[in-house]
Amino acid sequence: MKSFKQAIVFVMLFGVALTACNRADKSVESSNLKTVKGLYSFGPEMKSFTLCEDGREYWVVDxxxxxxxxxxxxxxxxxxxxxxxxxxGYFAKSDTATVAADFDSTLVVTKVIKISKEIPDGPCSQ
Known part of the structure; x- marks a missing residue:
């Protein structure tokens, strides 16, 4: 009976620790959230985002x-x-085992604010 109680306590503590670690990861991601503007291209082999301000290209995870x-x-x-x-979204290191390895970083999208066929004048139109 005593070992049964110890096992239950161990499982509960493990669950609490696992939950705490998972929440910490999400808070790090949310603290790195940025709003970005650029050009997005999508197709069977490619999901890319080009930042308007400097032309850097990123792999996209939706x-x-x-x-x-x-x-x-x-x-x-x-x-x-x-x-x-x-x-x-936030920027993360690209996975070296996938197509994303061709890109320095990956943009992980958490929210779509605007999408338009019309590309505005300015740095994105070049």
Missing amino acids: SVKNLELSYSNLNFEKPYEPVYVELQ
Whole structure:
């Protein structure tokens, strides 16, 4: 009976520790959230984002599964057509085992603020 109680206490403590670690990771991500503006291209082989302000290109992970859907709803005839986007997300190191390894960093999208076929004048139109 005593070992049963010890096992239950151990499982409960392990669960609390695991939950605490998981929350810490999310708070780090949310503290690094940025709003970015740029051009997004999507197709079967590529999901890329080019930052308007300096032209750097990033691989894109659509964590909310809303960006790809919004892009598809614009009804392009061909893939990889660039669109103007304003996104909220954070930058992470690219996975070296995937196509994302060709990019220095990955933009993990947490919110789609704006998506448009019309590319505004300025740094993004070049």
